Amino acid sequence: METNNKGFIGRIRSLGWGFAAMLFIGGVLFWGAFNTAMEWTNREAFCISCHEMKDNVYQEYRNTIHASNRSGVRATCPDCHVPKEWGPKIIRKIQASNEVLHKILGTIDTPEKFNAKRLELAKHEWERMKKTDSRECRNCHNFDSFDYAEQGRRSSRMHQTGLNEGKTCIDCHKGIAHALPEVEQAIGAPKEGATPEEFHPTTPKPAEAGKDADKATKG
């Protein structure tokens, strides 16, 4: 009863300032350790420590512009696949526990199994990118800073029309870092792959990203 009357500060005071300082330092240390551990999993070396990643998607990525280019600036696995902001990052990290489960189950532990799942996995990433208006692309690529005179004929025209129509990066830029799943292109026997609507969606990006769309239109 007595302690209740003192309130929170009072209770801490009764325990002594030394204890409060210990709590604070403990909190800082805990946060530091937690963040360090989380960032430790946000490295290319960590991602390719699993052969599922190393033997499949990593090999496909190695020859792409994001892995090897004239200036050596790279976008590694977490740059595209893990959000930078703290909230979305924690959510993504919690979702990744499902990936740990499937690592243990061996769902994609051979190239054959991986390719059988490739369409589904690719669709998940397309959907994630679409929902956030390609947030992870835009961490580096800012439409407002596009110099259309420096871009090629095709890219300059397509970027301006696409952005004006409210499209987002992933609507066109699929399979830029990894091999694509089967895509229906009306040649030969029909494939059980991504349909034209899935591969080139015409729907505008979600309302959440409306602000950025306006900016892009003005720019």
Place this chain on the structure above:
Amino acid sequence: MNKPTFKSTRLRAVALALTLSMGLAQTFLAPAAAVAATEAPVKLQSLRGAEIDASDPEGDGTRYGRDQAPLPRDFVQQPPLIPHTIKGYTVTKNFNKCLDCHAWSRAKESGATKISVTHFKTREGEELSSVSPRRYFCNQCHVPQSDAKPLVGNTFKPGTGMR
């Protein structure tokens, strides 16, 4: 009578001797020539001067240029050249990057040249409703251009109707 006969006989003998000696020479010398051939083989090289089992030499400046408008053709039935870079464009079992813009369903949006209707036929001439799978590998005929200097001379002139 005798004289000419003798003469003709002598001539014949000479001819025979010559033939024999040539034949002998061939019999004995031919293997030697064959040995010589294995020792010093004819040097084979590609038109561009490289060993036949080596890659062709690369000229200076083999970078793709900036995107251009469609390039003119130099001879009848020439597969049109690719006036843009194709770096990183893949043609795999799953996906053909070229078709992603040049297919009829994509050409309007992308502004690319539509695939010719000649590509909608089977080898037997049967018309198809879509591009024939035998035309899947675009780069077998269509090639991009770089600013590389020619490695060998060329006197080719565009066909009269193409100038």
